[in-house]
Amino acid sequence: MIRVPLAALVCLAASTAAAVNVVDLSDATWTLTGGDAISVPGKVPSHVHLDLLASQVIEDPYFGLNDFNLRWVALANWSYTAQLSGLSTEGDISTYLLFNGLDTFADIQLCSQPVASTNNQFRQYFFDVTDILSGCDTTSPELKVVFGSAPAIAEDIANQPGQETWPWPVEILFEFPNRQFIRKEQSDFGWDWGPAFAPAGIWQKAWALQLGRGEVFVRNSLLDLYREGQLNNLLPDQTANWMLNASVDVIGTVPEGASLTFRIVDLETQEEAGSGSLVNITNDGDVITGSSTLGAGDYKLWWPTGLGPQSLYNITIDIVSESGEVLTSVTKRTGFRTIVLNMDVVSDEEISKGVAPGNHWHFEINGQPFYAKGSNFIPPDAFWPRVTPAKIRQLFSSAVAANQNMLRVWSSGAYSPDFMYDIADEMGILLWSEFEYGDALYPVDPEFLENSRLEAVYQVRRVNHHPSLALWAGGNELELIISFLATVADPDTFNRYVSEYETLFLDTLLPAVYGNSRSISYIPSSTTNGYLSINFSNPIPVVPRYSNVTPGSIYGDTDHYNYDPSQAFSLSSYPVGRFADEFGFHSMPSINSWRQAVAEEDLSFNSSTVVLRNHHYPPGGLNTTNFSNASKGMGEMTVAVELYYPAPHKADPAANFSAWCHATQVFQADFYKSQIQFYRAGSGRPERQLGSLYWQLEDIWQAPTWAGIEYDGRWKVLHNVAKDIYQSVIVAPQWNETSGILQVYAVSDLWDEVQGKASLGWVGWDGTIVSLDAADGESGDVDFTIGPLNATLLATLNITELTSSASLNAADVVFVANLTASGKMPNTEATKTFTHTNWFTPTPLSTAALVDPKLSITHDSDTNEFVVTAEEGTSIWTWVSLEDSDADEVIVAFDENGFLLKKGEERRIGYSILSDSGDVAGWEDRVGVSSIWDNSLP
Numbered sequence: 001m002i003r004v005p006l007a008a009l010v011c012l013a014a015s016t017a018a019a020v021n022v023v024d025l026s027d028a029t030w031t032l033t034g035g036d037a038i039s040v041p042g043k044v045p046s047h048v049h050l051d052l053l054a055s056q057v058i059e060d061p062y063f064g065l066n067d068f069n070l071r072w073v074a075l076a077n078w079s080y081t082a083q084l085s086g087l088s089t090e091g092d093i094s095t096y097l098l099f100n101g102l103d104t105f106a107d108i109q110l111c112s113q114p115v116a117s118t119n120n121q122f123r124q125y126f127f128d129v130t131d132i133l134s135g136c137d138t139t140s141p142e143l144k145v146v147f148g149s150a151p152a153i154a155e156d157i158a159n160q161p162g163q164e165t166w167p168w169p170v171e172i173l174f175e176f177p178n179r180q181f182i183r184k185e186q187s188d189f190g191w192d193w194g195p196a197f198a199p200a201g202i203w204q205k206a207w208a209l210q211l212g213r214g215e216v217f218v219r220n221s222l223l224d225l226y227r228e229g230q231l232n233n234l235l236p237d238q239t240a241n242w243m244l245n246a247s248v249d250v251i252g253t254v255p256e257g258a259s260l261t262f263r264i265v266d267l268e269t270q271e272e273a274g275s276g277s278l279v280n281i282t283n284d285g286d287v288i289t290g291s292s293t294l295g296a297g298d299y300k301l302w303w304p305t306g307l308g309p310q311s312l313y314n315i316t317i318d319i320v321s322e323s324g325e326v327l328t329s330v331t332k333r334t335g336f337r338t339i340v341l342n343m344d345v346v347s348d349e350e351i352s353k354g355v356a357p358g359n360h361w362h363f364e365i366n367g368q369p370f371y372a373k374g375s376n377f378i379p380p381d382a383f384w385p386r387v388t389p390a391k392i393r394q395l396f397s398s399a400v401a402a403n404q405n406m407l408r409v410w411s412s413g414a415y416s417p418d419f420m421y422d423i424a425d426e427m428g429i430l431l432w433s434e435f436e437y438g439d440a441l442y443p444v445d446p447e448f449l450e451n452s453r454l455e456a457v458y459q460v461r462r463v464n465h466h467p468s469l470a471l472w473a474g475g476n477e478l479e480l481i482i483s484f485l486a487t488v489a490d491p492d493t494f495n496r497y498v499s500e501y502e503t504l505f506l507d508t509l510l511p512a513v514y515g516n517s518r519s520i521s522y523i524p525s526s527t528t529n530g531y532l533s534i535n536f537s538n539p540i541p542v543v544p545r546y547s548n549v550t551p552g553s554i555y556g557d558t559d560h561y562n563y564d565p566s567q568a569f570s571l572s573s574y575p576v577g578r579f580a581d582e583f584g585f586h587s588m589p590s591i592n593s594w595r596q597a598v599a600e601e602d603l604s605f606n607s608s609t610v611v612l613r614n615h616h617y618p619p620g621g622l623n624t625t626n627f628s629n630a631s632k633g634m635g636e637m638t639v640a641v642e643l644y645y646p647a648p649h650k651a652d653p654a655a656n657f658s659a660w661c662h663a664t665q666v667f668q669a670d671f672y673k674s675q676i677q678f679y680r681a682g683s684g685r686p687e688r689q690l691g692s693l694y695w696q697l698e699d700i701w702q703a704p705t706w707a708g709i710e711y712d713g714r715w716k717v718l719h720n721v722a723k724d725i726y727q728s729v730i731v732a733p734q735w736n737e738t739s740g741i742l743q744v745y746a747v748s749d750l751w752d753e754v755q756g757k758a759s760l761g762w763v764g765w766d767g768t769i770v771s772l773d774a775a776d777g778e779s780g781d782v783d784f785t786i787g788p789l790n791a792t793l794l795a796t797l798n799i800t801e802l803t804s805s806a807s808l809n810a811a812d813v814v815f816v817a818n819l820t821a822s823g824k825m826p827n828t829e830a831t832k833t834f835t836h837t838n839w840f841t842p843t844p845l846s847t848a849a850l851v852d853p854k855l856s857i858t859h860d861s862d863t864n865e866f867v868v869t870a871e872e873g874t875s876i877w878t879w880v881s882l883e884d885s886d887a888d889e890v891i892v893a894f895d896e897n898g899f900l901l902k903k904g905e906e907r908r909i910g911y912s913i914l915s916d917s918g919d920v921a922g923w924e925d926r927v928g929v930s931s932i933w934d935n936s937l938p
Helices: 048-054 130-134 150-158 348-352 389-401 418-427 446-463 478-488 491-505 509-514 591-597 608-612 632-644 653-684 717-725 799-804 932-936
Strands: 021-024 030-034 038-042 078-083 093-099 105-110 113-119 125-128 142-147 206-212 217-227 242-251 259-266 271-277 279-283 287-294 313-320 326-334 339-342 362-365 372-377 406-409 430-434 469-473 531-534 542-544 557-561 579-584 691-694 729-736 741-748 754-764 780-786 790-798 813-824 831-840 855-860 865-870 875-882 890-894 899-901 906-909 911-916 927-930
Touching (some): 030 048, 038 048, 093 130, 217 313, 217 326, 217 446, 242 259, 242 313, 259 287, 271 287, 339 469, 372 389, 389 418, 406 691, 418 430, 418 446, 446 491, 446 509, 478 491, 491 509, 591 653, 653 691, 653 717, 653 741, 653 790, 653 932, 717 729, 729 813, 729 831, 741 754, 741 780, 741 813, 754 790, 780 790, 855 875, 855 927, 865 875, 865 899, 875 932
Parallel strands (some): 372 406, 406 430, 557 579, 579 691
Antiparallel strands (some): 030 038, 030 078, 078 142, 093 206, 105 113, 105 142, 217 242, 242 287, 279 287, 313 326, 531 542, 741 790, 754 780, 754 813, 813 831, 855 865, 875 899, 875 927, 890 911
């Protein structure tokens, strides 16, 4: 008998007991067959595309137009076959196959005998194959997993007699249709920021297990830490004791009379912080559960980044037999915190202080409201097996560097792997998590609902122990679909659609959360007006509000997209709500990223390859014969650049393409900055706005998208601007285009009062200081105090009057605001100084009288900084970067970028190397600097 320590099986929740035999199927020799008589080596975990690429049957799926050219891979059936060695047939042994992820329609065979069929990418499956194995006539039985074409099967399901149908645009069609009928990553069928490869394969770890009599194997487990008396979605008593609920899912049978014990270790001190036996034991054979009460103040709290330390503990749960033998153990790293989405009614006391009536919609960590600053996270690759912890760590490090404390892990991708939550736990990033449904309504037949329930229960139990878990949402933008249907469907049909929506997202998914966790909030839709009522005496406690709103009251979070560039900076076009969960506009990646994915001859703004990689197009799908339908997104970016900035007209084609790419990024960053500072200033207005998550953090491939970070980790202008505008204390100019009024706010997300001084004034593009009457509030110094988590108005300027008089020529000047303040960071006593600079241009830069600022840059090797100087004028959107090169041997993030630099001002800028090839000597010599003025150069 071979005994393998289960501690080595990281994906199985760090179990430390031993099974009779554990065979890691990643170590088997796999063969992939299918297509047109293709037979190549395969891997586990993997996807068909990746194995075909490794054997050079296909070229890089990300190159050129392979999004279209490789559709034959998704439309074919494929088989993975391996001979299993090391399985024993001696003694009283039970044999199981355990799969953590099969994508998606799989027929499993062992020794040519059928084992099972699966139809859900997101479920863990295990099968007892003892009888099949006993009948094998070989010591190396053959395991075969046959994957059917997901797009073809989805189409077959959609065409079944009596199948549900929905009006456009309930299902937003991108590439392959009918995604809503199957439990597969929805964006695998295409999205407006990504390709449609619809991959298949054993995409997560898999094992063959053999257990002796009385042995059990941990396949999943749940830890739930919450305050005594706490209920989901409701604010707990922060002085109450902690409750520890532990539940262990096993393969095998937990014997009668078994008990559970626990040990808690402080990972900072490595000292034991608690131990004992769990009580209230329930043993269902395959699941054993118990609980314990822990002291209210005995444990250090876990906080998000910027709000306090990330204190972590290991909790080990032992299953102990009646005789005292430890049958198996599981250790999980966790943290003590409460995180609640507060949707309570605004109180009369709050209304008396200026908060608009309605309902709250903000997060509270350990009883403290905070401003959620961040972005939306999409799948970082079309093929999850090549998403590594190093990739996630790089992305999360960039998010923290950009002052982000929350990421909304968008639904319609895949559930986050454990290592992603682990890294978030360490870095203090809250992960708003969602079940994988989005922009569609879904079937409600019993089989689909049960499949969905089992998926949700598995995922909730798997990740609940992570302190970074901030929320479960049922899916993406579903309530917006309900609102749309209310305007187009007759009452009976509309009621049926609402009933279907509630059947899945309230009657099925809500109990999966509430039945397994008391520590986490649940909402049925990412964008929602919240609930009319919540009553835990009812089987389904939540009654949704939908559109049952009172005029003058404010509810819910907002989702905003406007692709009319002329409205980009119109404050009246921005939604007023309690929280902004999605907003944005697309831009091009840099020429460095394009060179990874397209041929040199295709490096032009309107080449067919570039245009067809832009998947932001009118409804109805896209293919290489529907080229004219692909220009929508390109046109929007072009109009935006020409409307607001000097448009590039460079003689060198590659340089012109690069300049256009950069100009689209400047517009994107400018637009997001306008919205983020609008939402942040809302923390001091009646809407009491407490969250801003823009669309989106990162890219899935090299193409025009909404991302702030390109596929290889390179920061766009947006990510640099987000870093600036997400600082704790900022100055925020807000121009109302309709009234011509510019309001200047000081904004703080700190939990204590902040005091400071702001200097407001006008600067000419030629570098001169423009003097106006300070008594009119148009320039000068302003002392201010900002209350906790709030904003205060510094000045109000009538720009229309100012620029229509002889006082100011709008084309010649930029309004500049500098802020210096002092205050305390949360959970600290030390006072910190905060500085921030912001600007407003009274006319678009496309018509401004820009001058050459004569920028220079040098590298100071003593301090390892770059020194940037503007010698002749005011530089706006000052951009420090490596010069365009065919080589991508180093990717650098500069501490400041996209900034304003006044004449004669020197800026010293540090940097971080995000990735390199290991041989990057001399890269500093390739660093250059430019401003938006350079766009006008030939």
